[in-house]
Amino acid sequence: MSVVRSTPLRPVQSLGRWGVESLEAMGRFALFLGEAVVWTFIPPLKVSQFYRRVHFIGVRSLSVILLTGAFTGMVLGLQTFLTLSRFGSEALLGPAVALSLVREMGPVFTALMVTGRTGSALTAEIGIMRITEQIDAIQVMGLNPMRYLIVPILLAGVATFPLLTAIFDVVGILGGYLVGVQIMGLSSGTYFGEMRTFVSLDDITTGLWKSFAFGVVVTWACSYKGYYTAQGTVGVSRATTEAVVLSSVLILVWDYFMGSVLP
Amino acid sequence: MIEVIDLCKSFNGQPVLKGLTLSIAAGELLVIIGRSGGGKSVLLKHLIGLFRPDSGQVLINGVDLPGLRGRALDDLRTKFGVVFQGNALFDSVSVFDNVAFPLREKTRLPPDVIHARVEERLEQVGLAGAGHKFPAELSGGMRKRVAIARALVTEPEIVFLDEPTTGLDPILCTTIHHLIRDLHRKLHFTAVMASHEIPDIFEIAHRVAMLHDGVIVEAASPEIIQASANPVVRQFIQGETEGPIQVT
Numbered sequence: 445m446s447v448v449r450s451t452p453l454r455p456v457q458s459l460g461r462w463g464v465e466s467l468e469a470m471g472r473f474a475l476f477l478g479e480a481v482v483w484t485f486i487p488p489l490k491v492s493q494f495y496r497r498v499h500f501i502g503v504r505s506l507s508v509i510l511l512t513g514a515f516t517g518m519v520l521g522l523q524t525f526l527t528l529s530r531f532g533s534e535a536l537l538g539p540a541v542a543l544s545l546v547r548e549m550g551p552v553f554t555a556l557m558v559t560g561r562t563g564s565a566l567t568a569e570i571g572i573m574r575i576t577e578q579i580d581a582i583q584v585m586g587l588n589p590m591r592y593l594i595v596p597i598l599l600a601g602v603a604t605f606p607l608l609t610a611i612f613d614v615v616g617i618l619g620g621y622l623v624g625v626q627i628m629g630l631s632s633g634t635y636f637g638e639m640r641t642f643v644s645l646d647d648i649t650t651g652l653w654k655s656f657a658f659g660v661v662v663t664w665a666c667s668y669k670g671y672y673t674a675q676g677t678v679g680v681s682r683a684t685t686e687a688v689v690l691s692s693v694l695i696l697v698w699d700y701f702m703g704s705v706l707p
Numbered sequence: 708m709i710e711v712i713d714l715c716k717s718f719n720g721q722p723v724l725k726g727l728t729l730s731i732a733a734g735e736l737l738v739i740i741g742r743s744g745g746g747k748s749v750l751l752k753h754l755i756g757l758f759r760p761d762s763g764q765v766l767i768n769g770v771d772l773p774g775l776r777g778r779a780l781d782d783l784r785t786k787f788g789v790v791f792q793g794n795a796l797f798d799s800v801s802v803f804d805n806v807a808f809p810l811r812e813k814t815r816l817p818p819d820v821i822h823a824r825v826e827e828r829l830e831q832v833g834l835a836g837a838g839h840k841f842p843a844e845l846s847g848g849m850r851k852r853v854a855i856a857r858a859l860v861t862e863p864e865i866v867f868l869d870e871p872t873t874g875l876d877p878i879l880c881t882t883i884h885h886l887i888r889d890l891h892r893k894l895h896f897t898a899v900m901a902s903h904e905i906p907d908i909f910e911i912a913h914r915v916a917m918l919h920d921g922v923i924v925e926a927a928s929p930e931i932i933q934a935s936a937n938p939v940v941r942q943f944i945q946g947e948t949e950g951p952i953q954v955t
């Protein structure tokens with residue numbers, strides 16, 4: 445540590461340390477998921493904890509999903525209508541709105557909204573369990589915190605995200621309908637009929653895969669940050685902020701990645 | 708029963724334990740005294756396997772604790788009962804469920820047996836009928852008693868208590884001390900307790916060990932400790948500001 449003393453080399457040293465520390469953190473982050481996945485397949489599953497987390501993620505996020513879904517659909521309906529009408533192809537409003545929602549905006553916005561609404565709360569809850577030694581208490585009882593705490597959260601993420609995304613999509617499409625049909629005067633048959641022609645099963649499965657993946661990403665990032673919270677209330681507030689940032693960045697990066705791989 | 712040999716532990720280059728050696732006999736009630744921040748909690752966390760030593764050994768019934776992992780470690784830990792400094796009660800479930808938790812998760816006892824055991828322990832700590840409450844609704848002294856009930860519900864061989872009376876008023880303090888003493892007499896476990904309640908602990912301890920500057924400077928019966936010639940021990944139990952212990 446004290447080998448480098450001269451000033452010119454100090455930036456190099458701190459860069460090196462930063463590199464090593466980042467690599468270490470990434471390794472720990474990856475191992476955390478690995479361990480959780482292994483414990484997922486070792487019975488018994490803590491069913492009551494799983495239900496509790498489904499409730500925690502699903503029910504708490506529902507209102508915000510309904511609200512943002514509706515407005516996203518309406519904005520999308522308006523903007524797309526205005527664009528399409530320049531080419532005289534307003535008839536394609538339905539599929540345009542539906543495709544944007546199903547492939548892209550539904551999964552991404554749902555994941556971002558859940559991160560803000562419940563991901564942060566999840567981090568805070570686990571972080572407080574960490575600093576009040578509740579996680580240590582589970583461990584010294586000879587039990588595994590992964591099984592009791594983390595696995596139910598990950599599984600609840602996988603179970604709820606596709607459903608929340610589907611709700612977001614449906615509400616969004618209805619929002620687009622409201623603007624396109626009720627306000628702009630497109631016919632209802634055109635809106636839904638063209639949708640049936642242009643939206644394929646591939647689009648729906650793409651959205652579904654994305655939402656599964658985001659369910660893992662969000663719960664993984666948020667529970668990881670809570671699990672490794674530093675001591676003190678400052679530790680919890682920092683962990684919460686970092687969880688939201690990490691989760692949001694991962695959602696967007698992973699969305700691009702999946703978008704270029706999936707059909 | 709418990710052997711700590713030459714235990715060293717540093718945090719970020721700052722040594723906390725510096726070659727600590729201590730042995731604890733089966734069935735005794737040992738109290739570790741020492742200044743706040745002196746490393747009592749760190750020592751206890753090594754004894755329950757939450758920290759790994761930088762060097763040195765921790766032997767429980769002759770088994771090297773830091774060398775254990777997975778199932779073997781979990782099995783050994785079922786012999787432990789731990790009362791954490793901050794209680795570490797699960798705040799999302801009721802008092803009853805807190806106390807029942809280790810039984811439900813670690814044993815195959817039928818629900819009615821578990822129910823009876825939990826009620827018995829709650830009664831022993833003076834909390835009969837408080838099972839439906841949540842930890843947040845309780846006072847500090849009651850929470851501590853729930854933590855003690857939870858630590859004892861599995862009938863552990865060794866019970867670790869980290870400052871069980873710090874922050875409680877003098878009357879509660881004595882109540883908790885008497886509770887620990889009575890339960891210890893009744894249940895015959897080995898108890899390791901960190902505390903700096905001088906002189907209360909002299910009444911209940913079989914043996915007192917003074918932790919200072921990363922080592923045990925003296926471990927002996929309360930009578931011998933109270934009459935100790937060691938200047939560090941004398942200064943600590945008399946609470947003087949002048950002496951070998953630097954007040955910072």
Ligand SMILES: Nc1ncnc2c1ncn2[C@@H]1O[C@H](COP(=O)(O)OP(=O)(O)O)[C@@H](O)[C@H]1O
Pocket residue numbers: 718723741742743744745746747748749750
């Ligand atoms: N997890 C940890 N990381 C870094 N330092 C720690 C940790 N736990 C304890 N310490 C340090 O070890 C020293 C002893 O602390 P502790 O054992 O809690 O004292 P006490 O005797 O009051 O229980 C303190 O200086 C504390 O800062």
Ligand SMILES: [Mg+2]
Pocket residue numbers: 744747748749792869870
């Ligand atoms: Mg302590």
